[in-house]
Amino acid sequence: MRNLLNFLARYNNLIIFLFLEGIAIYMLTTGNNYQNARIGNNFRSITRGFEGRISKGRAYLSLMQVNERLAAENVSLKSRLEKFTKADNSPFFSVTDTLFSQKFTYTSAEVINNSVTRQKNFFTINKGYRQGIKADMAVISDNGAAGVIVACSDNYSIAMSLLNLDFKLSSRLKSNGNFGSLSWDGRDYRYAVLNEIPQHVVVSVGDTIEATGYSAIFPEGTMVGTVSDFEKVGGDFYKIKIALSADFRKMHFVEVIGNLKKTEELELEKLFK
């Protein structure tokens, strides 16, 4: 007994250190990223009011650019609407179901906390379960893919940013349809990397990259970015550097996109796995 007490007295610092380090590592590694984000969600309810205020201040400073962007978007939406009203006069077609063949739902939200400086970036938006947000919904900033929702509380959600080493997005070259896997290499918040494009495909700087829709998260054709550079690596594939079209530094208003037919698609695909 006395030896034990002596031992404890002698190594008490080491013991405290190991104990606290154990707690920290436990917090760090519990489960996968989803659970991690979920813990973070509870963990951070304390700081959220504070962050909301900062983000409001920032939003005020960028009102002018936001206005310009909204005006531009209005114009493009109006021109699309024009197309639809003209095409809609086919006489043998009448449906009363308002959700008929609608595949995606759109909600707008505000980013209240965001980071681009880490290797695994997440951002928080100001809508949650009560506003119909669920995990695995897509988030796009006004001009490109931005992330995926990983956890929700009643009024807030956390999204894994595209700027996260664990983020993968199936994307393709708009010009010829060849698809590959897009990920972030952790270097610069303006660029991502597209892999698995075979070398016989013609790639040129400035080509548009869009999402394929294979993951049933992002709608097909969502803008991702443009080719800024490419090189041949290994035997067969290109490594293409993509300039992302979403500006993660200035991201404030985002759209959250839910796929209404996702469960149906995944259930069907599960049968053949």
Add this chain to the structure above:
Amino acid sequence: MINRVLRLSLLFVVLILLQVLVMNNIQFNGYINPYIYLLFILLLPFEIPSWLLLIISFLTGLIIDLFSVSPGMHASATLVAGFIRPHILRILSPRDGYEKGSEPSLHTYGVRWFVTYAAFIILIHHFVLFYLEVFRLSDFFRTFLRVILSSIFSLVFILLIDYYRKRK
């Protein structure tokens, strides 16, 4: 004594706010994030018992974690820094020991001493932090480069803050 505790608490609040509001938004070239809150751990008095130092460093890291989505990351890195601090102080101690009641800062023991002391602790802290962040060894050298570059920046910022802290 009370005065000193008050001053350290004020420093703590200022450093945390500076870190969260300003430094966390700084990123040079994707490699460099300065972490200045370490200055608080560096400036704690010599006489502080090791167990208290450990608990304070753990809590400091935890508070920084509160403002990010990765609970535990800063806590474990800062804890390592707090654990290693007494050993580094012992190695760097001058021939006749540290003066009683003095502060381990730029102004009391000189630039050369403080730079060595700060550089060791910052390097160790950043090493733990950045490798825990990526949590893989595949990009070993790139992460190592980030550790070195960020350490240099943190060191510069910490020196500047410690220098201007006393002048007002």
